[in-house]
Structures are given as structure tokens and as C-alpha cells.
Amino acid sequence: ATPMSIMVGVGRGAQAGILIKSAEALERMEKVTVLVVDKTGTLTQGKPKVTGIRATGLPEDELLRLAASLEQASEHPLAAAVVAEAQARGLKLAPVADFDSPAGKGVSGTVEGRRLLIGNADYLRDSGVPTDAQVKEAEALRAEGATVVLVAVDGTAAGLIAIADPVKATTPDALKALKAEGVRVVMLTGDTRTTAEAVARRLGITEVEAGVLPDRKADVVQRLRAEGEVVAMAGDGVNDAPALAAADVGIAMGTGTDVAMESAGITLLKGDLAGLAQARSLSRATMRNIR
Ligand code: ADP
Ligand code: MG
Numbered sequence: 001a002t003p004m005s006i007m008v009g010v011g012r013g014a015q016a017g018i019l020i021k022s023a024e025a026l027e028r029m030e031k032v033t034v035l036v037v038d039k040t041g042t043l044t045q046g047k048p049k050v051t052g053i054r055a056t057g058l059p060e061d062e063l064l065r066l067a068a069s070l071e072q073a074s075e076h077p078l079a080a081a082v083v084a085e086a087q088a089r090g091l092k093l094a095p096v097a098d099f100d101s102p103a104g105k106g107v108s109g110t111v112e113g114r115r116l117l118i119g120n121a122d123y124l125r126d127s128g129v130p131t132d133a134q135v136k137e138a139e140a141l142r143a144e145g146a147t148v149v150l151v152a153v154d155g156t157a158a159g160l161i162a163i164a165d166p167v168k169a170t171t172p173d174a175l176k177a178l179k180a181e182g183v184r185v186v187m188l189t190g191d192t193r194t195t196a197e198a199v200a201r202r203l204g205i206t207e208v209e210a211g212v213l214p215d216r217k218a219d220v221v222q223r224l225r226a227e228g229e230v231v232a233m234a235g236d237g238v239n240d241a242p243a244l245a246a247a248d249v250g251i252a253m254g255t256g257t258d259v260a261m262e263s264a265g266i267t268l269l270k271g272d273l274a275g276l277a278q279a280r281s282l283s284r285a286t287m288r289n290i291r
Pocket of ligand 1: 038039040041071074075076078079103104105106107118119120147148149188189190191192212213214237239
């Protein structure tokens with residue numbers, strides 16, 4: 001496109017809350033055949049709430065207090081939900097030492113001399129914690145669309161916390177508009193398959209890549225590109241940044257992390273996907289100008 005038509009497109013985008021950083025992103029948007037979209041914080045509000053707690057061998061509030069004490073040190077939306085629930089129950093949190101947060105797995109640390117692990121079942125298992133007693137109950141909660149994190153205290157599974165993240169109000173219509181234009185939609189998430197599929201089903205998404213570790217998200221984008229697709233990737237998190245950079249068009253949420261915005265050619269300032277269809281018509285108009 002000519003510099004002039006690009007400038008016009010960028011200007012119109014800005015008015016609609018669509019921040020276009022790269023001319024290529026604007027040019028390619030109309031040619032996109034697949035939208036790969038992160039679940040947490042992109043399709044969903046990313047402000048999850050605790051919807052259930054199961055404790056084994058200690059009172060529920062005590063499990064929550066320990067878990068929240070550890071999660072204070074994490075910036076993950078799931079962590080915020082656990083801390084918020086503890087605060088709502090008036091629990092007093094303790095300081096945490098030796099904090100670690102392996103990406104896409106969970107968190108660990110020491111609280112009041114006790115060694116805590118919170119995260120998905122693989123993470124606990126890899127750390128030598130048997131989780132068999134928790135797995136069935138966790139699966140039932142996941143089938144309802146909740147994300148379930150397991151809590152281990154001193155090497156023993158001590159319970160689980162179910163956290164549900166409501167879908168953004170604008171998500172269903174945004175996806176409908178893209179699908180009407182024949183765009184294939186693939187959900188990409190580090191969350192488990194059961195939770196991811198419950199959310200996908202509600203949104204009419206049939207393709208789900210679940211349990212994807214942060215450093216593999218870009219691989220999914222690359223694979224689709226190798227299959228000849230023109231790939232747009234929409235995400236909000238630090239863990240989405242490599243995939244955003246690997247896509248033909250990276251789309252960040254304005255409500256997400258700075259790293260995501262820096263890696264993307266387009267930022268949807270309102271923080272939802274409503275601007276996507278608009279970005280495509282903008283792209284079409286821009287390209288038509290030069291033909
Ligand atoms: P998404 O791709 O959906 O944004 P992430 O890759 O950030 O999800 O996280 C994947 C999984 O890792 C979560 O579903 C959760 O099981 C676990 N996890 C990550 N961070 C935390 C945390 N702070 N507390 C508990 N679990 C966590
Ligand atoms: Mg996310």
C-alpha cells in the first residue's frame with residue numbers, strides 16, 4: 001500500500017481503538033485465514049474467581065490461607081483470584097520465602113516453614129507429589145469450565161482450588177463475525193483440555209490446542225503457517241509474546257502485558273476481540289486504495 005493509504009488506515013484504526021504499529025500487519029489482516037487465540041485474558045476476562053475449594057487433612061480456610069500466602073508473590077490471574085478469595089474471607093496472609101514460578105505450571109515456595117506447591121497435576125507429579133486422590137474431583141470441576149489448581153503441602157496433595165474465568169461479553173459476536181468470513185479459529189492455552197473444551201464449546205470453537213507450554217505456543221503458530229495458512233495470533237500475556245511475534249499478524253490486548261503489546265503489530269486498546277472484524281475491513285479498504 002502507499003504510505004498515504006496506510007496513514008489513513010492507521011488513523012481510522014486509532015479512532016476505533018485499534019492501534020496499528022506495523023504497516024505489514026495492516027496489509028496482511030485481510031488475508032488472514034486462521035485466528036489462533038489465547039484463552040485466558042483474551043477470550044475470557046482474565047479476572048477469574050474462586051468457585052470451589054476442597055481440602056484434605058486441614059480446614060478449607062487454612063488451605064486457602066496457605067495457598068493465598070504463596071500466590072501473593074505471583075502475577076498470574078489465577079493467583080489474584082486465590083488472594084482475593086482469602087481477603088474476602090478475612091484471612092491474614094503470611095510471608096513467603098524461596099518463591100519460584102515455572103511458566104505454565106504453577107508456583108512454589110515456603111510459608112511458615114511449610115513447603116507449598118500450587119499448579120496443574122503435571123507440575124505436582126513432576127515434583128514427586130502423588131495426585132491420584134485429587135484427579136477425579138478435579139476433572140468433574142473442569143468439565144464445568146473451571147480451571148483447577150492442586151495444592152501440595154510438604155510433599156502431600158492437600159486439596160484443590162477451582163477457579164472460573166467468565167467469557168468477555170464481546171467474545172461471542174467477535175468470533176461469529178470472523179467465522180462468517182470463513183476464518184478458522186483455533187484456541188490455544190496452557191490450561192487443561194477439559195477446561196479448555198468446556199469454554200470452547202460455549203463459544204462454538206471446535207479446534208483446541210490445550211496444555212501448551214509457553215515456549216510451545218509459537219510452535220503452533222509456525223506449524224499452521226507451514227501448512228500454508230495466514231495466521232493471526234491474539235493474546236495478552238507474557239507467555240503469548242513469542243507466538244505473537246511468530247504470527248503473520250500479532251494482535252495484543254490493550255489490557256494485557258506490555259511485552260505482548262511490544263511483540264504485536266496490532267493492539268486492540270479496548271482489550272477485547274470486538275475490534276478484529278473492524279481491523280479486517282480497515283485492511284481491505286487500505287489495500288483497495290492502492291489497487
Ligand atoms: P493460559 O495459556 O491459559 O493463559 P498459562 O500458560 O498462564 O495459561 O498457565 C497454564 C497453567 O499453569 C494454569 O492453568 C495453571 O494450572 C498453572 N499455573 C500457572 N501459574 C499459576 C499460579 N500462579 N498458580 C496456580 N497455577 C498456575
Ligand atoms: Mg493469557
